[in-house]
Amino acid sequence: MNQSNKQATSIMVRVIEKARENATKGGGPFAAAVVRGDEIVSLVANSVWFDTDPTAHAEVNAIRQATAKLGTIDLSDCELYTSCEPCPMCFGAIYWARLNKVYFAANRADAAQAGFDDDLIYREIVLPHPDRKINFENMSVESRLIPFQTWNNNPDKNQY
Amino acid sequence: MNQSNKQATSIMVRVIEKARENATKGGGPFAAAVVRGDEIVSLVANSVWFDTDPTAHAEVNAIRQATAKLGTIDLSDCELYTSCEPCPMCFGAIYWARLNKVYFAANRADAAQAGFDDDLIYREIVLPHPDRKINFENMSVESRLIPFQTWNNNPDKNQY
Numbered sequence: 001m002n003q004s005n006k007q008a009t010s011i012m013v014r015v016i017e018k019a020r021e022n023a024t025k026g027g028g029p030f031a032a033a034v035v036r037g038d039e040i041v042s043l044v045a046n047s048v049w050f051d052t053d054p055t056a057h058a059e060v061n062a063i064r065q066a067t068a069k070l071g072t073i074d075l076s077d078c079e080l081y082t083s084c085e086p087c088p089m090c091f092g093a094i095y096w097a098r099l100n101k102v103y104f105a106a107n108r109a110d111a112a113q114a115g116f117d118d119d120l121i122y123r124e125i126v127l128p129h130p131d132r133k134i135n136f137e138n139m140s141v142e143s144r145l146i147p148f149q150t151w152n153n154n155p156d157k158n159q160y
Numbered sequence: 161m162n163q164s165n166k167q168a169t170s171i172m173v174r175v176i177e178k179a180r181e182n183a184t185k186g187g188g189p190f191a192a193a194v195v196r197g198d199e200i201v202s203l204v205a206n207s208v209w210f211d212t213d214p215t216a217h218a219e220v221n222a223i224r225q226a227t228a229k230l231g232t233i234d235l236s237d238c239e240l241y242t243s244c245e246p247c248p249m250c251f252g253a254i255y256w257a258r259l260n261k262v263y264f265a266a267n268r269a270d271a272a273q274a275g276f277d278d279d280l281i282y283r284e285i286v287l288p289h290p291d292r293k294i295n296f297e298n299m300s301v302e303s304r305l306i307p308f309q310t311w312n313n314n315p316d317k318n319q320y
Contacts, residue, residue: 012301019307026316029307049318054233054256055220064213073214083307085298088285089256092249094294095281096214102296105304114308121255125248126286134254136262138245141172144265147179147189147243148274156186158209 011035011081012105018045019058019083029114032058032082034066034075034099041078042066058082059090063097075099084111087118088125171195171241172265178205179218179243189274192218192242194226194235194259201238202226218242219250223257235259244271247278248285 011033018031028046035041042065047056059082067073076098084106086094094102112119120133129136151157171193178191188206195201202225207216219242227233236258244266246254254262272279280293289296311317 008299009301012299013303016301016303016307020303020310023307023311023314023317026314026318028318029311031307048233052227052231052233053224054227054235055215055224055253060215064215067212067214071212073208073212083304085296087252087256089249089252091285092247092252092281093215095284096247096249099294102294103299104296105299105301106308107298110305110308114305114312116308121252122285124255125251125282134259134262136245136264138267139168139172139263139265141169141176141265143173143176143180144243145270145274147176147183147191148266148270148276150180151183151189152274154183154186157183158186158188
């Protein structure tokens with residue numbers, strides 16, 4: 001095992017230990033870290049129940065804490081370590097934050113076996129609106145493009 | 161137009177107005193609301209740049225605010241109104257919060273035309289790991305299942 005692999009494994013072991021610790025408190029058995037070079041920028045567990053926040057998955061928490069700390073929404077010089085393969089919500093967050101790479105330990109099958117089935121959302125996301133369990137209705141109200149036009153005409157707008 | 165449609169349209173018009181207002185400040189041209197019966201529980205705009213938080217999309221913000229306010233992570237008696245069709249991250253958040261229904265105004269094509277292309281993430285999410293723009297590496301470290309086992313053995317665990 002080379003030096004870089006050793007470091008990656010050592011970080012992942014810490015992430016998994018954080019997930020285990022969270023589970024002992026009754027929290028979700030998940031943790032994640034954002035890492036830049038040698039520095040662990042954030043290392044956070046799932047806090048869905050502690051924060052009454054269904055979006056507070058470990059990856060989202062780690063990204064939010066890292067971007068706040070680094071003062072940028074762009075984490076393209078960082079890597080994400082997560083104790084479990086990301087769900088579609090976290091997958092989206094990873095792309096918006098432009099992380100350079102993702103390491104995950106347990107995979108989807110491991111998670112499903114433990115009773116965490118993200119596969120439903122993976123299956124639903126590719127379905128056309130009418131076939132989904134949650135009904136999505138397109139309301140084409142007249143003013144719907146005005147926010148975009150306002151944004152495009154604003155010289156002070158922030159760019160993605 | 162019946163009473164229920166009139167109410168839905170009136171809420172959506174307010175959501176779009178919130179998105180427009182956010183765009184005048186240089187924020188993302190997006191807003192969303194969580195609604196329970198006649199009550200608007202939350203009505204929030206995108207705050208990605210204001211909060212330096214790439215996960216602070218309007219839908220995520222509206223869900224977070226609603227669950228904190230209502231004291232539950234289960235929004236199955238609520239509907240979500242969003243000024244634009246949700247991205248994959250927000251799609252995941254909607255499923256985790258178990259919202260009963262989603263109304264959206266602008267669709268994916270409208271957003272893409274305005275320069276907001278969520279389609280990349282929708283395309284990437286169905287690809288096998290090696291084909292993705294962001295590399296996902298499965299590190300099967302030995303301790304990877306311990307958090308799940310700890311969670312399953314904890315009699316005080318919170319259930320999803």
